[in-house]
Amino acid sequence: MIRAAVCRLFGEPLTIERLELAAPAQGEVRVRLRAVAICHSDVSGVDGAWGGALPIVYGHEAAGVVAEVGPGVELEVGQPVVVTLIRACGECRHCKRGEFVACTTTFALDEHSPLTTPEGETVVHGLRTAAFAEQVVVHASQVIAIDDTVDPKAASLLACGVITGVGAVVNTAAVEPGSTVVVIGCGGVGLNVVQGARLAGATTIVAVDVQPSKLDLARRLGATHVAQAGTDDVPAVVGEASDGLMADYAFVATGSPAALGGALALVGAMGALVIVGMPPNGVTGSYDPSWLAGLNQRILGSKMGTSVITRDVPALLARYRAGELELDGLISRTFALDQINEAMDEVRAGSALRNVIVFDDV
Numbered sequence: 345m346i347r348a349a350v351c352r353l354f355g356e357p358l359t360i361e362r363l364e365l366a367a368p369a370q371g372e373v374r375v376r377l378r379a380v381a382i383c384h385s386d387v388s389g390v391d392g393a394w395g396g397a398l399p400i401v402y403g404h405e406a407a408g409v410v411a412e413v414g415p416g417v418e419l420e421v422g423q424p425v426v427v428t429l430i431r432a433c434g435e436c437r438h439c440k441r442g443e444f445v446a447c448t449t450t451f452a453l454d455e456h457s458p459l460t461t462p463e464g465e466t467v468v469h470g471l472r473t474a475a476f477a478e479q480v481v482v483h484a485s486q487v488i489a490i491d492d493t494v495d496p497k498a499a500s501l502l503a504c505g506v507i508t509g510v511g512a513v514v515n516t517a518a519v520e521p522g523s524t525v526v527v528i529g530c531g532g533v534g535l536n537v538v539q540g541a542r543l544a545g546a547t548t549i550v551a552v553d554v555q556p557s558k559l560d561l562a563r564r565l566g567a568t569h570v571a572q573a574g575t576d577d578v579p580a581v582v583g584e585a586s587d588g589l590m591a592d593y594a595f596v597a598t599g600s601p602a603a604l605g606g607a608l609a610l611v612g613a614m615g616a617l618v619i620v621g622m623p624p625n626g627v628t629g630s631y632d633p634s635w636l637a638g639l640n641q642r643i644l645g646s647k648m649g650t651s652v653i654t655r656d657v658p659a660l661l662a663r664y665r666a667g668e669l670e671l672d673g674l675i676s677r678t679f680a681l682d683q684i685n686e687a688m689d690e691v692r693a694g695s696a697l698r699n700v701i702v703f704d705d706v
Contacts, residue, residue, distance in 0.1 A: 348459070348477035349684045350467060352399045354392030357685045358476070363401075363467055365479055366458035368414035373484050375427055377408035378496035380475045381675075381698045382684075382691050383504050384531060385622055388599065389470065390688065393624035400468035401459060403475030404429040407490075407499035408703075417484045424494070425487040428503045428653055429472045432485045444485075445647045451483055476684060478703060488653045490661065497678065497700050498664070498671040501532075502657050504648070505698060506671065509536025509597065511649015511656060512620045513544050517593050521545030526582055526591040526610050527567070529598030530558040532674060532698045533620060535565055537595045539669060542566030546593075548585050552578055555694060565670055573603070582610050591615055599623035605630075608641070616642040620649075678702045 346365050349358040368374045386402040388394065406427040410419050419425070431451060432444035439447050458481040459467035459474060467474075474480055490499055509532075513519045525541040527534050530553035541549045542565070550569045551562035559570040571581040582590055590612030596603050598621040608617050608631055631643070649656070663669035676696035679687040681703065690696040 346478045348401045350399050350401055351390050364460045368412055368481050370415045371484050372414040372481055373417050374412040374481045375408040376411040376479050377406050377703055379407050379500040379700050379702050381405040381500045381700045382687055387692050397468050400470040401474035401476055402470040404471040404473040405500055405504040406475040407496040424490050424492050426499050426503050428486050431472050431483045488657045501671050505532040506536050507651040507656050508649040509533045510540035511651040512646040513540030515650040516646035517618050519544040519593055522547050523592040524548040524586045526550045526594040528552045528596045528603045530562045534597030537597050538562050538565045538567050550582050550585050595620055597621050601627050611641055613639045616644055618644045618646055620646045674698050675700055
């Protein structure tokens, strides 16, 4: 029996309930969580942006220790791990290409949730992780071992916000040194796009957000220019920063329809628009195909930063240890599981980067 924060009605507060968690089956692992960060995708899910079945447990940005392994799993009990939503078989067409975020295999956990109420009601395994809980059962491909010197609060950020933001730059777009980069939306993911652009060697990084405090942090993380959306003339700022050439890469790290609609105007010839944020269902954008073709521009989608966790998480941890990647400074506040609705409200209001739910003595 575990305690978890359950969404029973979209748009309503989560309820803390006791649930049954099935033992790990073939290829699966049970992890006792020590920290889970609140991503804006969790808030969007709870608010009903994508609909779906209820009741459900959200949460997908977690770190903990292995508590039990199923048959065929080589991890050891007690091993610290990062838990992600990236579930990959290693055998399908995409996995053989190293495109694990696009795995097409249906897993047992996709068909049967490991969560039930004491009365036997099925609870949806939200975002393939259901990490707003004391423990999770996930496929072994979703976890990556780390050493016990890493603070689990910092480690949890690697499960989504960091690999998504940095990965969008390094993996999806493959930004070249000397590039001009615009980052629209400086929340938990957008600030990691800023960090990724700096690590990739971009010489001009323009951060755009509605909140001045987030722009201040973007400067500390590597932005060379900032623009306050709704106040500043963003195209003019980008034009001045780029000597009129506009951006080589514009990353939209928010689901705002306005941001999605205006972002392509910031991209110059031969440039790319990279969609990182996840808008609600039904949000659409438009573009003039003659301009897109005439300027030889690209529009790229980026799911989880096209990450390979066995490669990217160790590399990011090395950057963190070397002082080249900020993790701790991205954590706004920590909360107990019983305080999760307060933590969610802060994320919903835009006043927090990453609020983190902590368990035990973290």
